[in-house]
Every structure is written in C-alpha cells, then in structure tokens.
Amino acid sequence: MVQKKRKHQKSFWHRIRFKYKLSFFNEATLEEVWSFRLSQLSAFVVLAVFAFFLIAITSFIIIKTPIRNYLPGYLDVEVRKEIVQNALKADSLERMLAVQKLYLDNVAGILTGTLPLDSIRTIDSLAHADANYEIPRGKVESEFVKKFEEEEKYNLSVLTPNSVPTEGAFFYKPVSGVISSHYEAEKRHYGVDLVAAERESVLATMDGTVVFTGFDVNYGNVIQIQHRNGFLSIYKHNELLLKDAGDRVVAGEAIALVGNTGKLSTGPHLHFELWYKGSPVNPEEYISF
Structure with a gap:
C-alpha cells in the first residue's frame, strides 16, 4: 500500500x-x-x-x-474636509447674496424716498447690531428714566458694578444642544457640556480672532478665539477644525464640527468655556442655552 x-x-x-x-x-x-x-x-x-x-x-x-477617488469608501480625511469647507463657503455665499440684496433694496428705497433714513440698521453682519444706535425715547419713558435716576442718586450699590462688562456684547449660542454638565469651578469644570448631533456645526460665539488650534490628548481637537473686551471662548472635543490660528471670524460663523475626540469625552458633545481676562466665567450667565 x-x-x-x-x-x-x-x-x-x-x-x-x-x-x-x-x-x-x-x-x-x-x-x-x-x-x-x-x-x-x-x-x-x-x-x-x-x-x-x-x-x-x-x-x-x-x-x-x-482613480482611487472613484472607489466606494476611499475618500480620505482631506477630501471630506474639502467637501465640508466647500459646503460652508456655499452657505456663506448665499448669506452674502441675501445681505447684498437687502443693501441694494435699502439704497433703492432711500433714492426713491420710500424708506426713511432712521429705519436703516447695519446689515454687514447678521449676528450683531450697531451698539451705538439709540432708539428715540418717548415722553413716558423719559419721565420714568428721570424719576428712576432721582431715586437711585444716593444708592451706593452703583459704585460696585459688575466687574465683567457686557454692554454692547452679543453672545451667539455655539451649538444647538442639551446641557449635560454645568459650570462647576470648585470641581475644575470651567465650562458647560452640550450634547449635540455628531458633525454638527460649532459656531463662534462673538466676533474675534482664532488664537489657538490643536489636538490635546484629554480634550481632543481644541480651538480658542479671542474676543473684544477681554473675552476668550474655548471649544473642545471637536471632530474637525475649520479655522487656523490667525483667522478672523464673525459671530455665528462655523469654526468646527461636533465630535467625540479626547480621552475625557464619552460621546458626541461640545465642551464650551468662556474666560474673561484670565479668569473663567459661567457661560450660562451670558448665553441662553
């Protein structure tokens, strides 16, 4: 065998x-x-x-x-980032066209005499209004203000005003979401956690300049914006950053996408902090979430 x-x-x-x-x-x-x-x-x-x-x-x-771009599922991070940026640019272009149309309608109304000059407001930014614009006071309002000023003339509390000036400042809500964790300075939690849909746009809370963008092991992709009056806003755990250090941004402009990056993140959310001259402040006192 x-x-x-x-x-x-x-x-x-x-x-x-x-x-x-x-x-x-x-x-x-x-x-x-x-x-x-x-x-x-x-x-x-x-x-x-x-x-x-x-x-x-x-x-x-x-x-x-x-040819690799035509293969299903082969699009890399750079291509997806370019697609997102192009979509945001298209949205910005549509917004600017609406602003220009409103501007031309106002000019046409002024030239034809159908639009009073006092009704014109600033339209170069839809996120904030002119802080120097004063609404004319009526007779009843003027009498009330005069009476109130007489009653508060000797009130000593006016000598210790709020140390954080917010006059003329409008804070834009950074993302539409639900607060899962509040501001607790004693626990070293200097912001609020907002649970939101993954890859939802994160918006700048005020006009300002991007001073930092980078990755942190604990907080993932982080972006910081310096605003006027000494305010600094910080956005953590982002999936993707759409701005670089030195870029100018306006209130309501998309700066990042909601993500789940960093060791301290347990799900898609935005950790938002607001600082004033080196000290943290409670964002819920300035923004209605």
Missing part, C-alpha cells in the same frame, strides 16, 4: 514536470520554424508571476492616480 502511494506521488511529480514540445511548421515545406518546451509546472509558475505583476501594476495605478 505504501509502495503504491509513493508510486502515485512519483507519477504525479513526473507528470507535472514532464516537458511538452510545441512546434510551428511551414505549411508549404513542412519545415519546423519555431518550437519550445514547457511543462505543466513551468506554465503554472509563469502564469502566477504574470498575475502577480498584473495585480501589482493595477494597485500602483489605483493608489498613485486620481
């Missing part, structure tokens, strides 16, 4: 290594023009090498050329 098995194996190797001759003859003279010898094993090796090089060349072409 063992000899029969060995004989079968020997016959198998002999068969696949046996060389066959392929010849080409001249039909008129029956002269052999060209011939070569090839075994089954050699043919398999040649086909395997050819298939390997074909797969390698195809993979190289797909990886090194734009």
